[in-house]
Amino acid sequence: MADKFSKGLADVVAASTALSDIDGKAGRLFYRGYDIHDLAGRTTFEEIAYLLQCGTLPTRRQLQEYGEELARGRTLGALVERHLPDVAERQAPMEALRTLVSLAGADDPDKDDNSLEANRRKAARLVAQQPILVARYHAARTGGKAPDPDPELGIAGNFLLQITGRRPEPRHVEIFDTCLVLHADHTMNASTFAARVCAATLSDMHSAIVAAIGTLKGPLHGGANERVMRTLEAIRAEGGKVAEAVRAKLAAGEKIMGFGHRVYRTEDPRATHLREMSRELAEASGDDTYYRMSREMEEVVHAEKGLYPNVDFYAATVYHYLGIPTDLFTPVFSVSRMSGWTAHVIEQHADNRLIRPDSEYVGERDRKWVPIDERE
Numbered sequence: 001m002a003d004k005f006s007k008g009l010a011d012v013v014a015a016s017t018a019l020s021d022i023d024g025k026a027g028r029l030f031y032r033g034y035d036i037h038d039l040a041g042r043t044t045f046e047e048i049a050y051l052l053q054c055g056t057l058p059t060r061r062q063l064q065e066y067g068e069e070l071a072r073g074r075t076l077g078a079l080v081e082r083h084l085p086d087v088a089e090r091q092a093p094m095e096a097l098r099t100l101v102s103l104a105g106a107d108d109p110d111k112d113d114n115s116l117e118a119n120r121r122k123a124a125r126l127v128a129q130q131p132i133l134v135a136r137y138h139a140a141r142t143g144g145k146a147p148d149p150d151p152e153l154g155i156a157g158n159f160l161l162q163i164t165g166r167r168p169e170p171r172h173v174e175i176f177d178t179c180l181v182l183h184a185d186h187t188m189n190a191s192t193f194a195a196r197v198c199a200a201t202l203s204d205m206h207s208a209i210v211a212a213i214g215t216l217k218g219p220l221h222g223g224a225n226e227r228v229m230r231t232l233e234a235i236r237a238e239g240g241k242v243a244e245a246v247r248a249k250l251a252a253g254e255k256i257m258g259f260g261h262r263v264y265r266t267e268d269p270r271a272t273h274l275r276e277m278s279r280e281l282a283e284a285s286g287d288d289t290y291y292r293m294s295r296e297m298e299e300v301v302h303a304e305k306g307l308y309p310n311v312d313f314y315a316a317t318v319y320h321y322l323g324i325p326t327d328l329f330t331p332v333f334s335v336s337r338m339s340g341w342t343a344h345v346i347e348q349h350a351d352n353r354l355i356r357p358d359s360e361y362v363g364e365r366d367r368k369w370v371p372i373d374e375r376e
């Protein structure tokens, strides 16, 4: 029996990892030893996925080969193709992804193989397929057809192309690529932990990813980015009184979406980049209302609660200005985090032990069993 109970496993070290590291006091984040500030804006998402899954930043040749593997891997299987229209009609985006990734597991050529090599191949396919699943889902529900991926564009550019139906501006591609880089991995966040718990039973890669998608969906985790935008939209529709709206929410005991973090005690280093990209896109769009509202919200929440924005806060307006539909914000998060989740499953399988914590029993004890006819 463990001697200490920590609600929400706060401050409990639940795994060892060589993938990412956070200094919550200093507000620093590292992927495999590289400072996020050195990676953001300088590396593509494909380089980061390779870094997480293979351990080093790729050479040009390795990146070329990895790009070819991703291009081959993005073809969807027969089961996914068959069920996609129904799923798009009946399920909300994150539910749909949970279903479609589960179906992709049945289609996967390595489905019965948990070896390191098979896991790496599955990881590349999952990274390649996730943006396609989101785009195809969106096309199916809107009755359109997603444009074919353009071999000149990477994952970021092709995603914007397929979602908006237009060839994206080069700067928009750079910005979105940076967003994907910033969301790729984040130590023992809830969805990654869920993936590792599943993988630690020696279950397969796709099962672990389905667990992760279901976990990312929640509003206290990845689902917050969509809620941020909905909050901004609602405040704008009611006259744009940000300070008043925030104070009313706090007075009602509501949480302000996009603020606070379990680990950071200062600014989330990803928010620093996202704020700047939001500002740039807002100014270029000719309507910076949502950016200005976000700045004001940040000031009020800090003054009232001492809380900082997390990764979900400015990601919302960045995606909005890039023309991504609001209900696809959390799916976009999953497009990036797929690189981290899959790397964590590889890492878990490579040095496994069942994850099975203890619980503190708070129920009644010593109750007497009573036959069913004598119960009241």
Ligand SMILES: CC(=O)SCCNC(=O)CCNC(=O)[C@H](O)C(C)(C)COP(=O)(O)OP(=O)(O)OC[C@H]1O[C@@H](n2cnc3c(N)ncnc32)[C@H](O)[C@@H]1OP(=O)(O)O
Binding pocket: 008, 189, 219, 220, 221, 222, 224, 254, 255, 256, 257, 258, 259, 260, 261, 262, 263, 305, 307, 310, 311, 312
């Ligand atoms: C990618 C991501 O997952 S980033 C996080 C995305 N989630 C959100 O943005 C949702 C809003 N934020 C939150 O709910 C929390 O800050 C979490 C879930 C991120 C972290 O939760 P925890 O570490 O468990 O902190 P907890 O919820 O206990 O908060 C500590 C205190 O700060 C308050 N607080 C924390 N976040 C907020 C917030 N966003 N708005 C208002 N108050 C907040 C809590 O009410 C609590 O106050 P109390 O001690 O007076 O009860």
Ligand SMILES: O=C([O-])CC(=O)C(=O)O
Binding pocket: 185, 186, 187, 188, 189, 190, 262, 263, 310, 311
């Ligand atoms: O680490 C966390 O708890 C949440 C988070 O910021 C992430 O998953 O990116």
